[in-house]
Structure formats: C-alpha cells, structure tokens
Amino acid sequence: MIILDPKRAFRFPIEAKNISPDIFAKKSSKEIAALQMWEGNRKGALGDLFNIKNDSGSPSEEFTIKIEGDASKLRNIGARMSMGHIVVDGDAGMHLGEDMSGGTITVAGNAGSWAGSKMKGGTIEIKGNAGDYIGAPYRGSTKGMNGGKIIIHGNAGYEVGCFMRNGLIQILGDVGLFAGIHMSNGTIFVQGNSEGRAGAQMINGKIVICGHTPVMPTFTIDSIKPKVKVDGEKIEGPFYRFIGDLADNGNGKLFVSKTKNPHLSPYEKYLE
Amino acid sequence: MAVITGVTCPVCGTFCDDIELIIENNVIVEARNACAMGAAKFLNYSAHRTKKPLIRKNGELVEVSMDEAVEKAAKILVDANYPLMYGWSNTSCEAIRTGLELGEEVGAVMDNTSTVCHGPSILSVQDVGIPSATLGQLRHRADLIIYWASNPWSAHPRHAERYTMFSDGRFEGSTWKSYLSRLRGVMSRKKIQRASNLVLKQDFCFTPQVEEGLPSSVHQKRRRTIVIDVRKTRTADAADCFFQVEPGTDYELLQALRVLVNDGELDVDEVAGIPIETLEQLADLLVNCKLGIIFFGLGLTMSKGKHRNIDAAINLTRDLNKRTKFLIMPMRGHYNVTGVNIVFTWQTGYPFAVDLSNGYPRYNPGETSAVDILSRDEADATMVIASDPVAHFPRAASKNIAKHPLIAIDPEVTPTTMLADVIIPPAFVGIEAEGTAYRMDHVPLPLKKVVEPPETCLSDQEILQRILQKVRELRRDMN
Amino acid sequence: MTELIIKNGFVYDPLNRIDGEKMDISIRDGKIVESVKEKANGINASGMVVMPGGVDIHTHIAGGEVNSGRLLRPEDHVKDVEVKTALTRSGVGYSIPSTFTTGYRYSKMGYTTLMNPSMAPLEARHTHEELADIPMVDKAAYPLLGDWWFSLEHIRDGLIEENAAHIAWMLQATRGYAIKIVNPGGLEAWGFGRNVHSLDDVVPHFNITPREIIRGLCKVNRLLNLPHTIHVHTNNLGKPGNYVTAIETMKCVEDLAQGDKPVIHITHIQFCAFKGSDWSTLSSGAGEISKYVNNHNHVTLDMGQVIFSNTTTMTADGPFQYGLYNITGNKWVNHDVETETSGGIVPFKYKRSSAVHATQWSIGLEIALLIEDPWKILMTTDHPNGGPFTSYPKILAWLMSRAAREITLSKINKRARKKSLLPSIDRELSLYELAIVTRAGQAKALGLKPKGHLGVGADADVAIYNIDPQRLDISKEYKVARKAFKKAAFTIKDGEVVVKDGEIVKPVTGKTYWIDVSTSMPHEINDDIKKKFREYWTVEYENYPLPDSFIHSSFPIPVKAEV
Ligand code: SF4
C-alpha cells in the first residue's frame, strides 16, 4: 500500500490524474515522487506535495493507494484507473474516478462534482455527500456513465446520472434536481427525497425514488407496483410506475413511492 | 460642430449602429436615434471617471504613472499561482485577443461575464445546438415573435423597433399601427375593469379586442407577438398576448409544449399555472406560423433549472422545425458579450471559463468558472476588466476577490475598483477608442472613436499589451 | 537581403514541368530567384522531395460558421490539445482546431496557402478577424453570393452587367477572393424552411431558377476577369441520385467556356456523386462524373474525400444540414443570414461499418483516380466536412498506393466493398501528380500566380519532405511516405524556414489576398446599394464594407473588369 500524506494544506487546484493504481504500479517510491502534478499554474512533482510511505502489506493484497487527510483540492484522483483500490481519508476533489473502468475508490468524507464522470466499470463509494453531475459526461458529450457502481451514503446534487448509459447509482440520502436527465439506460436509486424533475428528457432506464418527489407533467402513469428490483435486490413499495419523458419520446421508467407521495394520487384515476 | 453618423452604441446587445452624434469641442452634445439608455451613455459617460492610474499604498489609493501601474499589475500576475482574469464583455475584440495572450502567458483562468448571464445557454447549445439567424432575417420573415422571460422594452429598448414587431421587412411588416389601436383598446378596457375593481389577467385570445372594434388588420395574416413571463412586463403590454408562468416552472411548460406540438397528450390539467386547453391553442399557433422565433432572456437562463430550461427551449425549437421554420436566440445583455464568447472560442476552443493554468485551454463551467473559483477561494489574484464582479457576484465570491491582489482596468468608479490595488483607467472603447464588437446575433460591427480620450488614458488593448510586455520582461529577468 | 538555397533536392514543380529533377532552388527576399551568392544559407535537401508549398482551395478554417462549430464541440477539443511553447500559442483540435493550432498544423504538413470557402458577406469582419489569428499561412475567403438578393434580382431581370458591378463592390467590401455559390436558390428558400430540388425549380418569391443563377454568376465572373472561376456547391448535395444534378450543373455552363479555360469549379464532388434512389440503394456516380469531366475542359473539381472519423460538418447549405440533423438526431446549429445566405453545423461520425459512409469514402477516391487529368481534380476533404485536414497524408497514401487502398477496403462495410469501383482501378499517382493535386493544380485553378510553383518570381513557399524518390517505392512503402507528408522536413514560408522536422521553429503571419476589381461605374453602384441598404439589411451602409486598415497584411490583387 502506498500512503500519500499531504505536506501542507492545499489551496490551489491540483491536477492529480497521476494518482492511480495503474500509474503507481511497478513504480518505485522515487519514481512515484517524480510524477508530474500541476498545482495552480506551477508544474511540480508529487513528492513536492506529499510524503510518500510504502507500507507493503501482504503481497496478496490488491494494489492500494491511501490518501491521508484532505484531498478536496485534488482533481481527477483515480482517473482512468482499471484496477486496485484508492482510499481517501477525508474529502475528495472533483472528477474522482473519472473515466475509470475497474477497481474501487472509497472516500470517507465528501466528494466533489463529476465523481464517476464517464465511468465504465468499478465501484466508487462515498461515505459523505457528493456534488453535481455524478456519472455525467464531459460538456457537449452524450457519453455519460456506461457501467460500474456509485454508492453515495449522503446526499447528491444536481444532474446525477446525466446522459447515463449503463450502471448503477445509489443515493442513500436526498438528490437534487434533474436526477437521470437525458439518461438512456442504467439505474438510479434514491432512498431519500428528490427535489424534482427526475428523469427529465430520459429516453430509457430506471429511476427509483423512495422518498418524496414532484413528477414532471410529461410523464404518464403506467401502473402501481408492489415492489421494484434494483441491482438484483427487491425494494418494497408500493410504487407508482411512470413512463417518460414523453417530450423526448422516452420509454424511461420512473418508480415513485406511493406512500410518500400522496399528492400524486390524482393520477390513479387513469389506472381505473 | 461635427455630426458623426453610423455610430454603434456600446451599451446593450441590440448594438444599434445608426446613432448620430453631434460633437462640439471634443464633447458629445447630442445622440440622435439612441434610446434613453444609449443616450445616457454617450452624454454622461465621462461624468464620474477616473483619469489617472492609481495604486494602493498603505491602504490609500495614490496616483502613479502609467508605467508604475503597469509594472505593478504585471508583477501581481507573474507572482500569482492561480490568477483569474475576468470581465471582457464591455471591451473590444482586439482587447480580448491581447487579453487572452496575456492570460496564456501568466497561466490564468480567463472568464467573462457570460458566466453569470447566458453561460447556461451556451452549455445547452453545446448539448443540442441552436437553430438561429441574424436579426434581419427575422425582420424580413418572422410572423410569430415570442419574447420568453425577456423584457426588451426595458433591457433592449430598440430591439422591437429595429428587428421585430415594429420593424418592416420584405415579407412581414411592422405591427406598430395595430399595436397603437390595441393600446387604446386596452386602456379603455383597463379603465372599465379598474372601475369594476377587477384584476386584469389577460387571457390568450384576440377576440375580446375584436369586440372592442379593432381594425380588421388583426384578422389578417400578419406578425404577432407573444410574451411568456412570470410577470406582466411593458413588453407584454405591447404584445398580442401574454402568458403568465408560475415562477420556476418554465422547464415543465417547455417540455409540455414539446409534447403538445408533437400531438401528444398529457395526464395533467394544467402546467405552470396555465390550463392545457390554452396550451394546446398556443401549440397550434406555434405549429401554424410561417417563421417563428423565441427570444429568451435571463428569466429563463437564471431561474430554476438554468441551462436545462434552454435545453428544453431549444429542443422545442428543434421539434417545431419538423412542422415549420422556427428559430431561437438569447437576448444578450452587454454590447460585446457575444464577441467575447466568439474571440475566446476561436483562440481557445471554448467560449468562457477557460483555464489556461496548465499551459493549454481547459473548460468546465462549475469547475473553471469565475464565481465557483472565487467561492472556493482558489484564485490568489484577480484582474477585472470592464466589469464589476464585486457588485454582481454572490457575497462569498466578492469577499474572496478583495482578500487578494486585485487589478481593475475600468474607467468607472465601481465597488470593484474601490477595492482594487491597482486601477488603470482606459479610454472608453466605442467613444474614445475604436475596435470591433459583435451584436447578439453574431453580426460584427465597428466600435468607433468619436472623441479624443484624456491624455492619460490608453485603450484597453494598449494597456493589456503593455502589461504583457512587462510580464515577458519580468519573466526573462527571472530566468 | 536574406538569401537561402535549397540544395540537391528532387524537385517536383509541375507548373514548370519539373518532374523529380535534382536541382537547387534559390531564394532571395521571399521570392524564388535564379541564383544566390555562394555564402547564402543552405538547406541540404539531398535525398528529399522539394515541392512548392501546399495550397488548399477549400478548407473551412475561419468565420462564423467554423467558430460556431468550435463552440458546439467541447467534447471534440478535449481529446486533442496543444500546449503553449516558447514559440507557439496553445490551442485545441480535433476536427475544428482553434485558429493558431490550425495554422501550425497546416504548416507542419508543408502547406502555405489556404482558401476559406464560405464567408457570409455580412459577417466578413468576423472571418477576417479569425484569419488574422491563423499564423504561418497566406489566406483568402470566398463571399457567399449565390443567394444574395441583389444577385437574384439582377439576374432575374437580365441585368448581368449591373450584377457584375455590384459583385465587384462586394468583393471589395468583404475583401473576398472568389464568387461562392452554395445550393443556389435553396438558401433563399430555406429562409422559410423550404428548398429547391432541381436546376429548374423556381425559387419562391424570386421567380428565378438555380440554372439561371449559376449561368448568371458564371457570366459575371467572366465580365469581372476574376482569377478563379465560380466556386459551386451544387443543389441536392448529399442526396442519393444527385450525380445527375452535378453533371447538369457542369453542363449548364458548357457554352460559356472560352477555349480550354475552366469556367466552373464544383467543390467537394464526392458529396454530389451519389447514384441510387435512396440510402439503401446508394452507389457510386463516380463513373459518370469522371466520364463527363474527362470529356470536358471547362470544369475543375475538388474531392471532398471522406475520412473515417468523428468530425463536424458545416456548410452554408442550411437545408442540407437540417437534413443531416434529421438523419442523425445530433446537435444542430442553423444560422440564416439576412439577404444573403444561411448556414448549418452538425457533428458527424463516418463509420467504416456503414454502407453509406464506406461508399462515400470509395466515391471520393474513385473520382480522383478515374479522372485522367490531375489538374482537374484537387485533393481536399472539404475540411472538416469529410474529415479534418490533418488526415491529408492518409488520402495521399490511398492515391499513391493500391495496396493502401486495399487495406482500407478490407476493413469497410461488405456491401460497400462489393459495390466499390476501387478494386478495378490500378492507377497510382506519382509524386509529380501528387504535387499537382495538392499544390500546382490548386494554385492554377485559383489563378494564384505566385503560388504552386518554384519558377523564378514565385513566392518562396516551399515544402521539403523526407522522401527519397530514388530509393523509396511510394506505392509499396506508402506508410513511410505518409509519415513524411505528415511532418515536413522543412516548410519555408516567404523565404524563411518556419518548420523543421515537423515542428514550428519560427512563427510568422501570412498575407490576406483579395480581389480588387476596378469597374467603370463604381459610384453608381455605391449609390444603388446605399439606396436599398436599410431595406435589405439591419446595419448601416457605412458599417458594412471593411476598411483596409482592418485587414491583417492586406494583399489586394488588382483586376480590371470588362464593365
Ligand atoms: S437599444 Fe441598446 S444599443 Fe440600441 S441605442 Fe438603446 S442601449 Fe444602445
């Protein structure tokens, strides 16, 4: 296990895409220390910013990088990683695990926006809250998250799963506006409430909201389901099952808890 | 006395270029054709201006030479680890070009005011594109004009007269006359209604006006104007009809309209506070025009949903093109905010929020945009040009600007300049200096120099050029 | 006085009929000269190919439409960036590079002159502002004049001479180089969402047909003595069966030709050489097109070759771009310009696995190889419509090597492969012919006298490539040649070495060419345009023409008109 211990508190954004098991593997501590890192507009080396400890655990253990302390200014931690583990002790900065295809990232604190952006595989687990655009594509692109799993124990911001194509995003807290906007496949599960516009402009895929949520007028009620399956697990309902977004000829499925959303009962007249 | 014609007005995005200025002894004494906003600028621009460079020494701003101010500014930029250079929408493209070169040299984040106005519109354009046109195309052809959450009557006073409802084109004419007679009708109706103590909420319908004896032109096929907004504006008064939207529900309304113009059905009885039947009529109107145009304003880009409101609005326009010709355009505010997006884009590939700190352009609004950077207190120096972020940014962001060295290139005294450590007052571009700027529809026009600037004032471009030179000298000395 | 001598290279200078001769090229003060002093700086080009600097007759590099394309595609830029160096500015690619990057990348391939083929006159100021920020190359732009209301009205009323004089005004006002015609009549119709579908369709509200527009402007072009012909993007572009329209378009000006001088340039011919009644029956019209061109001398073409890539299509052809949006559902920009033209942008991915795209790929090469006279068919991709200009070396490889074609053929859609005419074509272009299709022929078609050759008096724009024609069989070792064309060993611009080993060693700015036509009645024209100005446009007459001070390194080419 490689342990990165920040030498000081950071205040400028740090381009940290080199912090990845794929890049660290087979490198000596010295080589790791020499890896390029931009801090603001100054080009430096990883070793300028971190004390690097090589705590070689059992040889069988998968390659692990642990960042001790606050990493909230570090952008692109674990970008493009395909294997191994990254453990962040505190908060993690934006673009955590961007474009990753395998391995796991665990964050004890909060994660910034664009965590799991363009992700294709692997797992990101965030114990605290997450920012906006979780699993989203880059600006102008429609290639959102296409596999893997993101678990957020706290709340998440706007546009979670934007242009999502596959995979699973689980939010155990609340979610902001536009969860699953433009999504074409995959699953978003929200244990708490949604601020609204879930599934806006969705083409396909599944969104499950167990708490309270407004529903877009461009969704049509389809049925009431006693339970719904998420990632092989059955979630007890009952749920209203909506189809939309009609404005985009969508066939997305939006499951919304019946008990938590009495304001939606007028829709039941269409089911009789 | 000299008369200068064909002057462009360096105020709003309408960017009128037919202003006639009367000049006496290097002073503008009259501005013909300009609206009140434009005239105020031409006549009063130099009433409260700074003329000499200032530097803060021991907390006090003191007058210094241009060279000293330039050197100080250059030093601040060279020393900074993550400088932000912000503003740009009220200056010439020539200055912006030099500014970008300077920004690249010092590894700055370059952002412009669109970050707090139509930045969201740009984000959605990058997702779906935008079917649009120059304003003359609409003057000639548009028979359905929609001002959505925009109020040109006060923000773009000559927009309607030059390009839309009150302009004359080859295929469509001005509706000025019918507006006047309708105004008379509305006035008398208002009187009656006030008398009977009713609150007027004008519905979608031409008929009541017809009953009040409007000329038959209303029945003819002619230009019509619709206003959709959260409150009834002066523009709404001038329009043929007005739809009042519940605040924060434009997105739902737009998406619902998309279903309706595609002949779909909805499960709900009303959207955004408007009954479905009414919306169906509106959808018919949209589908059956020859050429429709939506002009949208900050009411759409800055309200709940932000860029997704524009996403939906552009998608509505895309849908409508399957049935007729339909276009859409943002009502850009500052006279050259369109230009700054254009210049940023051709030099860096991106229209705003461009981070040059790593030696090449990176773009991700939310991450590389001024407000966000300042709110996270990441910038350790700021240069502001022709803008006033301290007054307009969220409190946390403006507080952080003041914490670090601040350079202001601005002739006016503003909350930003009052906090600055270096102030370099330039000549007013478009009055005292020439250049190029872009109208809201991307039409480029010349900014003119009509009077001489004070001797101590250089143009923005020259100031930036000098700072750039100084930066390069300092860099050379360091190596 | 700066002098330079390029020694012992194998020189390919088709305009002077020099075919690989080993000789020295002398340069003084930016021009090719007979000889220079002994002690002049020398470049040892032995074992290398020496050609005139590359010329591109049709490449969308600047202006409103290109820049809207840039704005539209952050996801295109993010994967291809250029870092600032001590000499060069930073930038981004891929399909629509930022201005500086565009200049550097062309220069690195040995190109020195670029023609921006699509400039809305009302937005000419924009085009020229961007051209000023494209370093390393000389450049010019073609104003779009085929749907300009003045053109439509004059030609309808038979006022060819008046129109000629007005267009002379326009070339001066916009600092333009040639008359560009795009989907004649179709763009005006697109103002109300319509289009025209044949040369004899009547343009709504204007009572004129595309045929009349093309013929009228062809006559205008002749009256004005413009160095280039009319530059035409045909009606029905991108539609199955449109090869008929392309041939009719060429035919419709046959009788206007005098001698062997071309009177029409059909641009990106690949996009108008489709046979078949719909997409499923699409096949190549290359046979018919090349047969026609082989039998007629009044026409030049450029390829508009398709590259399998993710690119950005952009043309003034509003209805065509709308159609492309409808097919793909992709993001779509439309930009109609009052009184003049329209424009559209749609990102597009050419896939090898698509029968249509693969057929398009084949068509471009078929035409280039079936047309016997290389002076008639010039190499372009209609950048970025068929693919980015950075893929030119790939096209050269396909043209020089049957083997290179076969490799790609083996990877494309089966149906397209079966229909492709390429397996039946053995022709492989020589270095001499490649020099024609990439520089000499381009300059000749443009009538750009100081370019495209290395004769005494020519501009000293030279490209030197690391290819030894005595040792390298380019047909077999096309990969080596392709690499050499990608990174010029030297690029010399106006007598200065600006690129060495494919890297910029000296940033320079280039000239902007425009045609300064003198007519006998400029003042009357001014008055006439002035009169109609406020009626037609939303800007003032005095703010429309560009002042000369605005043009970066302005280089007018004086021409005397017959009106
Ligand atoms: S509308 Fe705008 S540009 Fe026109 S005169 Fe008024 S302020 Fe100036």
Ligand SMILES: [Zn+2]
């Ligand atoms: Zn083209």
